[in-house]
Amino acid sequence: MSKKFQFSSELERNNRLAMNTHLCEVVIISILCFLQAWNGERSWVYAIVLSVIGFAPVIAERIFWKKNHETQTIYHLLAIGFAVYYTCLIFTATTSAIYAFVLPLVLVASIYNDIRYMLLINAGVVIENVLAVIIGATTGRLGYAGQDSAVIQILITVMIGIFALFLAKVSKANSDQKLQKLEESHLKSDELLKNISEMSEKMQTGINEIYNELAKLNEAGKATQSTMEDVSTGATDTANAVQSQLIQTEEIQKKVNVVDDAAGHITDSMKKTLDCLEAGSREMINLVSHVDDSVHNSENAAAKLQNLSSHIEQMHSIIGLIEDIASQTELLALNASIEAARAGEAGKGFAVVATEITKMASQTSNATDNITTLIENVSAAIQEVVSVIEQMINGINAEKQSTIKAHESFDNIQNNTFAIRDNVDNLTSSIDELKTANQAIVESIQTISAVSEELSAHAAETMENEDSNISILNSIAGRMQNLIETVSNKS
Numbered sequence: 001m002s003k004k005f006q007f008s009s010e011l012e013r014n015n016r017l018a019m020n021t022h023l024c025e026v027v028i029i030s031i032l033c034f035l036q037a038w039n040g041e042r043s044w045v046y047a048i049v050l051s052v053i054g055f056a057p058v059i060a061e062r063i064f065w066k067k068n069h070e071t072q073t074i075y076h077l078l079a080i081g082f083a084v085y086y087t088c089l090i091f092t093a094t095t096s097a098i099y100a101f102v103l104p105l106v107l108v109a110s111i112y113n114d115i116r117y118m119l120l121i122n123a124g125v126v127i128e129n130v131l132a133v134i135i136g137a138t139t140g141r142l143g144y145a146g147q148d149s150a151v152i153q154i155l156i157t158v159m160i161g162i163f164a165l166f167l168a169k170v171s172k173a174n175s176d177q178k179l180q181k182l183e184e185s186h187l188k189s190d191e192l193l194k195n196i197s198e199m200s201e202k203m204q205t206g207i208n209e210i211y212n213e214l215a216k217l218n219e220a221g222k223a224t225q226s227t228m229e230d231v232s233t234g235a236t237d238t239a240n241a242v243q244s245q246l247i248q249t250e251e252i253q254k255k256v257n258v259v260d261d262a263a264g265h266i267t268d269s270m271k272k273t274l275d276c277l278e279a280g281s282r283e284m285i286n287l288v289s290h291v292d293d294s295v296h297n298s299e300n301a302a303a304k305l306q307n308l309s310s311h312i313e314q315m316h317s318i319i320g321l322i323e324d325i326a327s328q329t330e331l332l333a334l335n336a337s338i339e340a341a342r343a344g345e346a347g348k349g350f351a352v353v354a355t356e357i358t359k360m361a362s363q364t365s366n367a368t369d370n371i372t373t374l375i376e377n378v379s380a381a382i383q384e385v386v387s388v389i390e391q392m393i394n395g396i397n398a399e400k401q402s403t404i405k406a407h408e409s410f411d412n413i414q415n416n417t418f419a420i421r422d423n424v425d426n427l428t429s430s431i432d433e434l435k436t437a438n439q440a441i442v443e444s445i446q447t448i449s450a451v452s453e454e455l456s457a458h459a460a461e462t463m464e465n466e467d468s469n470i471s472i473l474n475s476i477a478g479r480m481q482n483l484i485e486t487v488s489n490k491s
Helices: 010-039 044-067 073-090 096-112 115-139 147-282 287-401 403-490
Strands: none
Touching: 010 044, 010 073, 010 096, 044 073, 073 096, 073 115, 096 115, 096 147, 115 147, 147 287, 147 403, 287 403
């Protein structure tokens, strides 16, 4: 099937078939007439006149076809022109078989689905064939071949007419049915287009809502990323503060060791003092010389106690620094808890870490308070030792002035020495407790440092994940925007 025929209208196709069939019929019949004229059976005038009558409507059909391929004039020219041509032919024929030439045109005319026109054409064909049979039977002319041929001629024309009429009716019914189906299909297409339009609008609305939610999620991701940056910065500050606190704690440990050494020296000095007292008990005569030794030893002890007092003051300053660090740690932990609460579900892990840091800072603060109490006890004990040594020095000086009171002074020295021994024991116990507390502080600081490093690592990992999530959200948002534009353009 050619492209031209495929895209032509129904009437145009019918007109083309009708014109070509009409042309073929006229050409064949004209050739037969000219052959009869050549053989001498017909005159040349008859052949020419009959050809003019046949070709006139064919030429007219071509003229109207050039003007309009869908004109109804071609159908009328076919019916009227061939009717005139067929009438002249059948009533001048020398053979009754000429009637068969009308049959193709009757079938072709049925494709126009015009029932009224088909009735007129078929009635005319039947009437003309009946008249031709009657005239032929009466006169013996018109190629009359007998009663049987006449009956067959009449029956065939009647049958062809009836079949052509039914063919036209069936063709018209088929066309009407096709037209109805086309109308129903058109209605369904309109309904489908309407549904598609509604679905497109709903889809566009849904895509817009998803795009807005993605924008909100993107903003939340950026807020989480900013929070993680703050948490990471806070964790870094905490780690630095913890490192500084660890250094200060190590300094405290060094000072504690110094105090421990001083207590050892004091203990040794007290042993020597007791030895001197025992020697004085055995030998009162050598009291003066031993008193000089005692004065010298007491002065050394006083000097060492003064050094110890200065170390205690330094420990006070270190404890104050630890308290400041603990306060900063608690403040950082509070900030981390606040930022974690802002982050929602994504910050629950950091909230737990911040809580643990707060607990450790509280433990550090409590340990610092205990250390402060212990240092105050040590300081008080040192002050008592200093006071006792001063009293001992006064007593020894008094012994130099008055040997009469040597025995009483000796008793006082002995009693004060016992008191010093007890205070030294208390000092040693306090130093041991200070070591234990300081060790606990060191362990807490190490734990805080590890937690801070882990928090910083998690914060960095979370920031990387948020960067990846934001990139994915931006990609999804771009695709959703393209989809919205596509749907908008199509709708």
